[in-house]
Every structure is written in structure tokens, then in C-alpha cells.
Amino acid sequence: MIVLWSGVFFGTLVATNTEKHSLTYIYTAFSKPVKLPGIHEFTAMGLLDNRMIDYYDSTVQKKIPKQKWMEEQLQQEYWDKGTQSRQSKQQWFKVNIDILINRMRQTTNETHVLQWMHGCTAKEDENGNLTFVRGVDKYNYDGDDFLSFDDGHQVWVAAADEAVLTKRKWDDVTALKDYTKGYLEKECMEWMKKFLEYSKSQLGNASRPDVFVFATRAKEKTNAVLTCLATGFDTKDIILNIKRNSRILTADDGVKSxxxxxxxxxxxQRRDYVEFLRTDSASYSCEVVHQASNMRVVKAxxxxxxxxxEMSIVLYVLPLVLVLVLAVLVAGVLIFLQKRGKLNFKRPSPSINGSSDSSSKGSSNGSSNGSSDSTPNSSEPLMNGSSNGSSNGSSNDSTAVPLNGKYFLKCFFKDPLQRKPYFCVYF
Known part of the structure; x- marks a missing residue:
């Protein structure tokens, strides 16, 4: 089984702060259904600043919002078109997995996975203007890098020998390279700007972070570790300070985060901590500043x-000892009373008819009205994964445009005016 998600393939997701933002879309497709809870044959999701904003899987087959502001700000037409787009992507992935399995001479008995991530990163200045930093468009197959787009040189880069054929094929399609670059640098940026504006409408109702300050044992017996934990806040733009006598401690003081x-x-959530002497009598506090919503929480x-x-061992062991001593004393008293004839244990006499109101041996006809001999059959939902698995060919026609403006199928019109015929690009 292949371990999915961020460890290898999605390590390129950026850590955001007040100056950087990212919009990323991630797709994961298996060669066949995986019978594990929460794992679907195909999933797709959008992330704004690494936070999920929409989701789709092959079971529900519907693009749904994952943020309240996405649901409120975007019309139903957006979600309907998004559902159609994700369904088409699902078929496109299925064709390409079959191509790669045949190319690599793999068996269909094994489970294979193809992943795609594309999006953009931007820098925001103090006036709120966004500047493009970089774009990412890369594929991963069975946990290894496969193919990526070099936005600067506008070429595809093969990360595996089996990807060279795809690289050459896609490099020959000028329309695909032009559209990929245009999407990363323009269309992606436009959507990011819209989503950021929509998300700011939620800041006024941002949840107040819960703040906890506590001390734990350190390796050195003379020291303790003070931890400041802030959790439950909605946006990632947060400042957390540990203060000693009102002075903010820094990494030079040993603060770690x-x-x-x-x-x-x-x-x-965010957790900062610092080690200090147990004999330190200074006043420590935790300050959390949520600049986006003008919230400030201070907890001493x-x-x-x-x-x-040593004390903790005593605290754990002492109650056990007391319980054992008490149990011995109770047992001793009971034995003493029984020997003195103060306790007389008698067995209850058997019932005359041999039955009890609290149990039943069953009816005479051997049936029950509350049960059935047969259980209903259950079946898993069927996946819409059929496809002809073929490509309509490729073209070097630089005038080709995306089919209906949709990049997801990598399909292009050879004649933009007549809008037919068109070709699709596969692996």
C-alpha cells in the first residue's frame, strides 16, 4: 500500500505568513477501489493557504464547499460546473493510469496511484496587492516524482525514465505549454485574489483562540518547561509571545515553537515553549495576537x-498501596465474622418450574418476531470509471485553444473559430 499525502509529494506546499499566500489543487487517483475507510478511488481538493476550501471524491461525485464563506460567496452555477470538471478529471486520470501501467509493464492486480498538484504562490504587500512568486504543476506516480512543469523555461521536466515519453509529447504541444503557464501566472492568481477577498468577510466572526499555559518536567531536575498553547483560531496569521516579567522571550532565550x-x-494551533529554573520566581505569561481580527489574549x-x-512515583504508587491494604483489611474482617458465625451465606433454592423472568429458552415453534434468518445484502457504490482509454492524437498547432476553456482534460480545439475538431493530450 502506498502512503499518501504530504510527506513526499506535497512537501512543496508553502508555509504561509502575513506576506505569502498560496492556492493549490491536489488530485489523487487509484487504479482500482481501495477498501479502506475514508480512502476513495479518486479525490480532489482545493487549498487556500494550505486550508481546504472545496472537496470532491468518487463516491459522492459532487464538488462541495469546505468553508462557509465559499458557500456564501459562490453561486450554485460555480459548484455545478466544478462538479462536471472534477468528474471529467476523474476519467482523464483513469485513462492515464492505464497508460502508465502498460508502459511500465505492471500488473493490474496491484494498486497504483497517480497524483497531480498545481497552483500558485503570491506575495502580498502592505497595500494588499498580490505579486506572482512561482507556480507549480507536477505529477507523482506510486509515491515517486514523475513529471513537472518548468514555468520559467516553459518546458516539461521528466523525473523518471518512464516520463521521458510524456515529456517529449507534451513539449510538442505548444497550446498546452502556453495554457499551463497562463493558468499558473494569471488565472490562478485571479482566483486566489477572489478567494482571499471572500475569506476576509469571515474575519469579523473569527473564533477567539483558546490559550493554555502550563509547566511540565524537564530532563534536568532543576528545570521545568513552560508551554504556551493557542488553539481553535480560524486564520493562520497569529503572533504568540511568552513573556517573563512583561519582557518578550525570543529564540536567544531558548524559546522553541x-x-x-x-x-x-x-x-x-500553535505551541511555544521555554525551559526555566524551578526556583525562578518571575511572572510568566502567554500573549496571543490575532492581527487579522484585532484580537489579543493574555493569560498568566x-x-x-x-x-x-520521585514525588510523582510516590503519588502514583501510594494510592495503589492504600487500596491493597484496605482490601486486605476488608477480607480479614469478613473471614473473622464468618468464623464467629456472624455471616451466614445460603444458596437460593431452585425454582419449581425451572424458568426465570429475566431469561427465555425460546418459543415452541423456534421462531422470533424480532429477528430474521436472512440478512440484507449490502454492496459498495459503483464508481463511474469507464473510459475508452484512447487519445485523439496530438498537434503542434500553436493556435489551438482549450476546449470550452477547460484545462482539466488537456483538450484543445485545432480550429478556434469552428471550435472543432479537438484533440486531448494524455500521458
Missing amino acids: SRVRPNEDNTF WDNRLPPLE
Whole structure:
């Protein structure tokens, strides 16, 4: 089984801050259904600043919003067209997986996976203007880099020997290279700008972060570790400070940070910590500033130190010892009372008819009204994955334009005026 997601293929996703933004789309397709919970034959999602904004899978086969502002700001027509686009992508992926399996002489008994990520990164100045930084358009097959687009030189780069054939084929399609570059540098940027504007409408209702300050044991017995945890905030633009007597501590003071990380409920968290002497009598506090929504939370440490290791062992063992001693005393008293004849245990006499109201041996005809001998059949939902698996060829015609403006199928009109015939580019 192939481990999916960010570890290898999606390591290129940027860590955002107040100056950088990213819009990325990620697609994952398996060669056959994977019978694991939460894993679908095909999935697609959009991420703004690494936060999911839309989602599609081959089971539901519908593009849905993952942020409230996406649902509120975009009309139903956007989601309907998005659903059609994702369904077409699903078929395009299925054709290409079959091509790669044959090219690499692999068996269909094994599960193979093809992934695609494309998007753009921008820098925002103090006036809110976005400037294109870079674009990414890359493919991954069975966990390894396969093919990527060099936006600067406008060529495809093969990361594997089996990708050379695809590289040569796609380099010969000028329309594909032009459209890929145009999408990354212009269309992607336009959508990013819209989405950022839409998301700002939610900032006024941003969730107030929960802040926790606590101390834990350090490796050195004379020290303790003070941790400041902020969690549950909606946007990643956050400042977290650990203060000692109102002075902000920095990395020079030994402060370390987990940086902003996602929670399961689409919010974020950040954890900073610093080691200090247990004998330190200074006042420590945690300050969280959420600039986008003008929120500021300050929470002081309650000066509670964790018990030393020896003390913690005593605290764990002592209750067990007390329970054992109490159990021995109770057992001893019971034995003493029984020997003195103070306790008399008698077995209950058997029932005359041999039945009990709390149990049943079944009816005489051997049937029950509340059960059935047969269980209903269950079946998994069928995937719409049929395709002819063929390509209409390729062309060097530089005047070709995207079919209906759709890049997802990599299909282009040879004659833009007549809008027919068209060709599709596969691996």
C-alpha cells in the first residue's frame, strides 16, 4: 500500500505568513477501489493557504464547499460546473493510469496511484496587492516524482525514465505549454485574489483562540518547561509571545515553537515553549495576537510546578498501596465474622418450574418476531470509471485553444473559430 499525502509529494506546499499566500489543487487517483475507510478511488481538493476550501471524491461525485464563506460567496452555477470538471478529471486520470501501467509493464492486480498538484504562490504587500512568486504543476506516480512543469523555461521536466515519453509529447504541444503557464501566472492568481477577498468577510466572526499555559518536567531536575498553547483560531496569521516579567522571550532565550499546525476541525494551533529554573520566581505569561481580527489574549501562568520524578512515583504508587491494604483489611474482617458465625451465606433454592423472568429458552415453534434468518445484502457504490482509454492524437498547432476553456482534460480545439475538431493530450 502506498502512503499518501504530504510527506513526499506535497512537501512543496508553502508555509504561509502575513506576506505569502498560496492556492493549490491536489488530485489523487487509484487504479482500482481501495477498501479502506475514508480512502476513495479518486479525490480532489482545493487549498487556500494550505486550508481546504472545496472537496470532491468518487463516491459522492459532487464538488462541495469546505468553508462557509465559499458557500456564501459562490453561486450554485460555480459548484455545478466544478462538479462536471472534477468528474471529467476523474476519467482523464483513469485513462492515464492505464497508460502508465502498460508502459511500465505492471500488473493490474496491484494498486497504483497517480497524483497531480498545481497552483500558485503570491506575495502580498502592505497595500494588499498580490505579486506572482512561482507556480507549480507536477505529477507523482506510486509515491515517486514523475513529471513537472518548468514555468520559467516553459518546458516539461521528466523525473523518471518512464516520463521521458510524456515529456517529449507534451513539449510538442505548444497550446498546452502556453495554457499551463497562463493558468499558473494569471488565472490562478485571479482566483486566489477572489478567494482571499471572500475569506476576509469571515474575519469579523473569527473564533477567539483558546490559550493554555502550563509547566511540565524537564530532563534536568532543576528545570521545568513552560508551554504556551493557542488553539481553535480560524486564520493562520497569529503572533504568540511568552513573556517573563512583561519582557518578550525570543529564540536567544531558548524559546522553541511548533509553528502553526492544523486541527481536525479546520482550525489551527500553535505551541511555544521555554525551559526555566524551578526556583525562578518571575511572572510568566502567554500573549496571543490575532492581527487579522484585532484580537489579543493574555493569560498568566499560575506558578504551578510539576512534581519531581520521585514525588510523582510516590503519588502514583501510594494510592495503589492504600487500596491493597484496605482490601486486605476488608477480607480479614469478613473471614473473622464468618468464623464467629456472624455471616451466614445460603444458596437460593431452585425454582419449581425451572424458568426465570429475566431469561427465555425460546418459543415452541423456534421462531422470533424480532429477528430474521436472512440478512440484507449490502454492496459498495459503483464508481463511474469507464473510459475508452484512447487519445485523439496530438498537434503542434500553436493556435489551438482549450476546449470550452477547460484545462482539466488537456483538450484543445485545432480550429478556434469552428471550435472543432479537438484533440486531448494524455500521458
